[in-house]
Amino acid sequence: HQGETESKMAKPEIVLNVDVRENLGRGGARETRRQGKVPAVLYGGEIAPVAIAIDKKTIVQALKSGKFISHTVSLEYKGERQLVFAQDIQFHPVSDEPTHLDLYRVEKGQIIRVAVPVHVTGQGVSPGIKRGGAMNIVRHEIWLYAPADAIPEHLEVDVSEMEIGDALKISAIKLPEGVRPTIADRDFTVITIAGRKAKDDVAEDKPDSLAALALNLFCYRVRKYIGSYLAVLGGADALVFRAQLRADFIGL
Numbered sequence: 001h002q003g004e005t006e007s008k009m010a011k012p013e014i015v016l017n018v019d020v021r022e023n024l025g026r027g028g029a030r031e032t033r034r035q036g037k038v039p040a041v042l043y044g045g046e047i048a049p050v051a052i053a054i055d056k057k058t059i060v061q062a063l064k065s066g067k068f069i070s071h072t073v074s075l076e077y078k079g080e081r082q083l084v085f086a087q088d089i090q091f092h093p094v095s096d097e098p099t100h101l102d103l104y105r106v107e108k109g110q111i112i113r114v115a116v117p118v119h120v121t122g123q124g125v126s127p128g129i130k131r132g133g134a135m136n137i138v139r140h141e142i143w144l145y146a147p148a149d150a151i152p153e154h155l156e157v158d159v160s161e162m163e164i165g166d167a168l169k170i171s172a173i174k175l176p177e178g179v180r181p182t183i184a185d186r187d188f189t190v191i192t193i194a195g196r197k198a199k200d201d202v203a204e205d206k207p208d209s210l211a212a213l214a215l216n217l218f219c220y221r222v223r224k225y226i227g228s229y230l231a232v233l234g235g236a237d238a239l240v241f242r243a244q245l246r247a248d249f250i251g252l
Helices: 025-034 056-064 199-233 235-247
Strands: 005-009 015-020 037-043 050-055 072-077 080-091 098-105 111-121 134-137 141-147 152-158 167-169 189-194
Touching: 015 037, 015 056, 025 037, 037 056, 050 056, 050 072, 056 098, 111 134, 111 189, 141 152
Parallel strands: 015 072, 037 098, 111 152
Antiparallel strands: 005 152, 015 050, 037 050, 072 080, 080 098, 111 141, 134 189, 167 189
16 A cells, blocks of 8 residues: 555674774874774773774675665674664765774663665655656655664665655554654654645636736727727817716726
8 A cells, every 4th residue: 555665684794803902092093003903982881992903895885785884894803793873973075984983882772873875765656756746755765763783774665656645654564563753743744745736626726817918908909099088089088988988887
């Protein structure tokens, strides 16, 4: 039915090998970058923050996969793994390469706040779009509370049955178990089909427009004729005739 959707779950996790950084501060961060690595800080939970370094090429590949931001990844150090969430990523202003990461420790099943992108399908067969309606994606991503190990890859929204004037709400999107929107006090809009008058409606308006044009032309010709007649009469006869016309709502 309208708004029926599927939620695509995340693909196999990304695993990043890390090293613990001994040299801290700006000098230590610069040295890490010279070695082809990205300095990072791992924090969260009951364990103290740890300064780490991750191979830059590995980070770039993870970013290109589209699953590093807004998804959990695993860090591996000496055979042990830790599930983390990218809290902040800093990029070089010119090269756009990652220069620093803030990673937050999470556990499987832990509920975290995450933005999940919206993928739209069915535009080619939507009756509203076919009739000239314009699709407006109000929210390109939706903030959700989701288990750290079960974040949806994206939310697939089907607009194939939407008509002009329809609005698809968050309640029409089927979310996975344990996942809910961060906005809970209203049924917010995700997609609308903006309306434009159909061609048949425009065609029905034409007779009214033509009738108004004909009436205006008739009134103009009548007034022009009466004006000429008044000029011929002149004097008191013209004043009497004009007064009679006003009484009859001609409006001269």
